[in-house]
Amino acid sequence: MNKKNFFRLAALPIISLSMGLSCSKSNSNNGYTPTPAPSPGATGNIIAIANMSFSPASKTVAKGASVKWTNNDAYPHTATSNDGSSFDSGNIAGGASYVYVANTAGTFKYHCTIHGTTMSGTLIVNP
Ligand SMILES: [Cu+2]
DSSP: OOHHHHHHHHHHHHHHHHHHHHHHHHHHHTTSOSSOOSSTTGGGOEEEEETTEEESSEEEEETTOEEEEEEOSSSOBOOEETTSSSOBOOOBOTTOEEEEEOOSOEEEEEEETTTEEEEEEEEEEEO
16 A cells, blocks of 8 residues: 555544534534624634635734634644744644634744745734
8 A cells, every 4th residue: 555545544533523613513513603702793703724725824813802713624724923922823723723812913934834935824903
């Protein structure tokens, strides 16, 4: 068995597992943000991760808003600020999400550490 086929077989249970997790997760919160919104409009601050990209690629929020990245792919991604310190999700598993409370105003370029700068976005936090 070559390496590529082995990886494909090994990935199947992981994909099934993450799909199962995302189903049970969406049942428990019905797709709504689980925590109360800390500022007006915060519930709409969702950045979807799908097909190796962030959508929208550039997102503007108010200071204090909760920004939620939701990974719709079946494999992990990260949302990591290019400055290396503002925010770092760590691995967001397929079907999982990461919330960052944007308490610092500024323009933050970020990327996925797994897939490099080809997978990048911008978070703009208005004062
Ligand atoms: Cu990625």
